[in-house]
Amino acid sequence: MNVVVLIPAFNEEASIQFVLQHIPQELVDDVIVVDNNSTDRTAERARKCGATVIKETKQGYGHACLAGMEYAKRLQPDVVVFLDADFSDHPEEMARLLEKVRTGYDLVIGSRSLGTAEAGALLPQAKWGNRLAVCLIKLLFGFKYTDLGPFRAIKWQKLLDLNMTDPTFGWTVEMQVKAVKQGLKITEVPVSYRARIGVSKITGTLSGTVKAGYKILFTIFRYALAK
Numbered sequence: 001m002n003v004v005v006l007i008p009a010f011n012e013e014a015s016i017q018f019v020l021q022h023i024p025q026e027l028v029d030d031v032i033v034v035d036n037n038s039t040d041r042t043a044e045r046a047r048k049c050g051a052t053v054i055k056e057t058k059q060g061y062g063h064a065c066l067a068g069m070e071y072a073k074r075l076q077p078d079v080v081v082f083l084d085a086d087f088s089d090h091p092e093e094m095a096r097l098l099e100k101v102r103t104g105y106d107l108v109i110g111s112r113s114l115g116t117a118e119a120g121a122l123l124p125q126a127k128w129g130n131r132l133a134v135c136l137i138k139l140l141f142g143f144k145y146t147d148l149g150p151f152r153a154i155k156w157q158k159l160l161d162l163n164m165t166d167p168t169f170g171w172t173v174e175m176q177v178k179a180v181k182q183g184l185k186i187t188e189v190p191v192s193y194r195a196r197i198g199v200s201k202i203t204g205t206l207s208g209t210v211k212a213g214y215k216i217l218f219t220i221f222r223y224a225l226a227k
Contacts, residue, residue, distance in 0.1 A: 003098065004077040005031045008064030009085035013040040015197035019083065020049035022091040027098060030075055033085070034064040062171035066164065081153045086196035088121060089151040096189045097153040106158045106184040109176070110151035115190035122193065125209050133173060133216050140224040143180040148172045148216070151191055158184055169212040170219035177223045
């Protein structure tokens with residue numbers, strides 16, 4: 001399989017090199033870091049580690065992912081792996097996700113709930129929000145997820161077919177809900193999770209938590225009503 005790793009990054013100079021150094025190079029063909037208006041040395045450090053760095057000036061996690069996808073079109077991968085830049089996930093566990101793709105799954109979510117998380121790695125508001133979101137997805141769409149974890153692998157053509165649009169915090173849940181609605185073959189694998197380097201731009205602030213929570217719930221109900 002031709003595998004591309006896509007990493008949205010905003011001011012992650014302290015962590016990006018560790019993320020890139022722990023990616024299993026034997027499994028990956030290209031690594032794209034999307035610099036989402038960083039004001040630090042994120043882009044510089046990513047380039048030094050050998051990643052392709054592109055810039056997306058429109059702020060937002062989804063904007064960065066969409067920019068990465070646009071660049072990936074010229075690479076025509078078989079699979080895209082999404083990975084955060086804060087080193088909370090364990091990139092070396094990527095083989096777990098890709099093995100499931102090889103056996104026929106279209107979308108594989110790295111579940112922190114099924115895996116092992118360091119004490120304090122998942123803040124209470126993140127745990128509560130995850131539980132609420134997956135419960136609503138089960139209730140409204142009939143599919144049982146355990147997590148909205150950002151560490152995930154998806155077949156490239158299936159990703160294109162999802163017609164992803166969310167520019168900000170709703171990106172991960174949009175993908176999971178649309179995958180259910182389109183009948184993709186989905187599974188989860190346990191992944192490890194550690195306390196991130198630096199402060200989260202989402203759950204690390206009250207405003208970020210409120211905005212993310214609202215957008216996730218809005219996205220779930222939006223696609224439920226569109227059934």
